[in-house]
Amino acid sequence: MSESSAKKFYALNMFDVVDVEKYLGYFRRLPEVAPQYGGRIVTFGRFRNNVTGDLAPRQVLFVVEWDSEEAFNSFRDDPELADLHPLREDGTASYIWQTFDGVEMSDPANVSVDDVLAVLKP
Template sequence: MPVYALNLFDVSNKDEYIAYSKRSVKEVRAHGGRVVSLGKFRQAAQGDIKPRTVLILVEWESIEAFESYRNDPALADLHPHRENGTENYIWHLFDKLEDLRPILKE
């Protein structure tokens, strides 16, 4: 079942994050992911979460595909660029739903 990875963060080191982003697009695709949306923070409409500057939403073929990207030893040199290039990182996973009925039935 597909999952969405919601990434919210601030860029803390542009060079490090550029090094990550140049390679990550290809690697995300190779591991079964697809970037659905990119966004720059505009304004807080409601809620008390501390705003982050960047939003990236990635659809993964499955939780296993996501984990294969996170844990692939061949990418051990890639992930530190993300970690060193960002701060205030939120990385949450959501199951893909066609509608809200499964949640509303609970």
């Protein structure tokens, strides 16, 4: 496997919930649908405290790991899921959806300077 194909791709989702039932309609399907496109929920949580920064807080955070950018795009753009994404869109507000390249760490229990440099260097 080449280095570029081994790297994971992450989607950061931060949002406010405006319609719990609509968002739950989306989320109930997500754990089944996302893996079909190479995605899995890594973590999620509720906002606690704004420590620093100029981004307005959002109520909810989700991080989804994708096998690749192509996998993410296939999930996002598949016409077969045309009824799914509006549930997310209509159930939330102030949505932030950003993507990040992942780095394969030499030892996830002990992040090295080389691991960090892989992110800091363009």
